[in-house]
Amino acid sequence: MKIIQKFSSHFDERKSPIDMIVFHATATKTLEETLSIFIEKEEGGRVSSHYVIDRDGTIYQIIPEEKRAWHAGISRWKDIKEDINSHSIGIEFQCPPTGERTFTEFSKEQIESGLLLCEDIMKRYKIKPENVVAHSDIAPDRKFDPGSTFPWEVFVQKGLAANPDRRPILNENRDFLLTKEENKC
Numbered sequence: 001m002k003i004i005q006k007f008s009s010h011f012d013e014r015k016s017p018i019d020m021i022v023f024h025a026t027a028t029k030t031l032e033e034t035l036s037i038f039i040e041k042e043e044g045g046r047v048s049s050h051y052v053i054d055r056d057g058t059i060y061q062i063i064p065e066e067k068r069a070w071h072a073g074i075s076r077w078k079d080i081k082e083d084i085n086s087h088s089i090g091i092e093f094q095c096p097p098t099g100e101r102t103f104t105e106f107s108k109e110q111i112e113s114g115l116l117l118c119e120d121i122m123k124r125y126k127i128k129p130e131n132v133v134a135h136s137d138i139a140p141d142r143k144f145d146p147g148s149t150f151p152w153e154v155f156v157q158k159g160l161a162a163n164p165d166r167r168p169i170l171n172e173n174r175d176f177l178l179t180k181e182e183n184k185c
C-alpha cells in the first residue's frame with residue numbers, strides 16, 4: 001500500500017481515542033482541487049481529512065492519524081453525541097458530483113485501496129465494523145456523501161463495515177437547520 005504524504009496545517013489535537021472511520025466523497029472534479037481545499041485554503045471554512053484516495057487508487061495522507069482533522073462537522077453516532085472529528089479517521093474518495101446529492105461511480109482501483117487502508121486502520125486501532133460509517137450516517141440531515149453509488153457491500157463482505165443498506169435521509173429543510181458556519185465540514 002503506497003501512501004504519498006502531502007501534509008496540511010488544517011488540524012488540531014484529538015480529545016478522545018480513535019474508534020471510528022468516516023467515509024466521504026470529495027464532490028470535486030479533480031484531485032488537485034481537493035488538495036488545494038485541504039492544504040492551501042486559509043480563509044474561512046478550513047477543512048481537511050486524514051486521507052484522500054484518488055481515482056487511480058493512489059492514497060494521499062493529508063493529516064497525521066494522531067491529529068484531529070476537520071471532516072465530520074456537527075455530527076453524532078450512537079453514544080458519541082459530539083466531536084466525531086476527535087474519534088475518527090476521515091477517508092475521502094475522490095469523486096465528482098453528478099448532481100447536488102449524487103456522485104459518479106467510484107473506481108475499482110480506489111475501492112481496492114480503500115479496502116486495504118480501512119483494514120489496516122481497523123486492525124491498528126481495533127475499530128468495530130459498525131463504527132465504519134458514511135458522512136451521511138453521522139450527519140443525516142445535512143450530508144449525502146459518499147452517496148448511493150458507494151459499494152458498501154464490498155466492505156461488509158470483508159468484515160470492514162456493517163449495515164450495507166444505507167440511504168441518506170433527505171431532509172428538504174436541511175439548509176435552513178444550520179447556519180453557514182455550522183454547516184461546514
Ligand SMILES: [Zn+2]
Pocket residue numbers: 023024025071135143145
Ligand atoms: Zn463528507
